Amino acid sequence: MLPDAGRSWPAPAKLNLFLRILGRRPDGYHSLQTVFQFVNLYDELRCAVRRDGELRRIDPLPGVAPADDLCVRAARALKAHTACSLGADISLLKRIPMGGGLGGGSSDAATTLLALNRLWRLDLPRPQLAALGLTLGADVPVFVMGRAAWAEGVGERLTPIDLDQPWYLIVDAGVAVSTASVFKHPKLTRNSAPVTISAYRSGFSGNDCLAVVRALYPVVDAAYCWLSEFGEAHLSGTGGCLFARFEGYESAARTLSLLPAPWRGWVVQGLNHHPLLDH
Incomplete structure (x- = not known):
């Protein structure tokens, strides 16, 4: 039997603890500064090796075309890069x-x-x-490298950073934010001055996408206002989820118990190491 056959492989979420947009690059992407920290909210992947070389997604995500499925694209990229003759059946428990x-x-x-x-x-x-992951998406390398990181470029230039590992409450107001719509918005701040790691450690925060996301998605604005009653609310990346830091699990859990329906929330802990870092 192949090693690790039948096991599940965790895929953790991340938070952008701040996000700064420094300018547009000649290739159309934007130069960024951010800090990535993992949290213990996980998708779970299972892979069964196939000898016939075929790659199959067992449980396709609703609304996601097979050609756009990142698990399948990653498997195809690795197979092509290495000329591997093996294949896999891939399934994913999505959280x-x-x-x-x-x-x-x-x-x-x-x-x-x-x-x-x-x-x-x-x-x-x-x-x-x-490097292979970067061809799939700018955030893939930090998950591969497996350490909380200060990130620059499009998010691929990574400097490992040791952070506190606090408790957070993540709030999902139920909307999927289009990254493209945020970066195309005429009111997006695109020329922020760069900051240093020492400035971040001294308390710098903020997300240049927050104002645009709140304007485009009123439900995110409502969730931001609600969460701000209990702590300093932040937007993660360009998405629809918000988070706030809490002194401990109990205070975050108490706030979660007050979360209005139909919003969802999770109490999570920051992680400086990916659970697969040593595998």
Whole structure:
């Protein structure tokens, strides 16, 4: 039997603890500064190796075309890169909301790369997997490398950073935010001055996308106002999920118990290491 056959592979969510947009690049993307921290809200991936070389998604996501499925795209990219003759049946238990700014799709892609790299016995080093992941999405490399990080460029230039690992309450107001619509918005701040790691550690925060997302999605604005009654509310990435830091699990859980329906929420802890970092 192949190693780790039958196991589940965790794909954690992430938070952008701040997000700064420094300018538009010649390739149309934007130069960013951010800090990524993982949290213990997970999707779970299962992969069964196939000898016939076929790649199949067992449980397709509703509304996601097979060509757009990041798990399948990651598997195809790894297979093509290594000329591996093996295939896989891939299934995913989805917990991280789509379009929430929590990096679920990127995390799923990264975990697919990490799992199949092991199951197919390819032994590619993480930097090589991260470079392959960058072709799938700007957030994939941080999940592959597996450490909380200060990020620049489009989010792929990573400097590991040690952070507190506090408790957060994440609030999902139930909307999937279009990243493209946010970055195309004429009122988006695109020329923020860069900040330093020391400035961040001194208390700098903020997300340049917050005002646009609140304007485009009134329900996110309502959730932001509600969460702000209990702590400093933040937007993660360009998505629809908000989060606030709490002193402990109990205070976050008490606030979660007051969450208005039909919004969803999770009490999570910040993690500086991906659960697959040592695998």
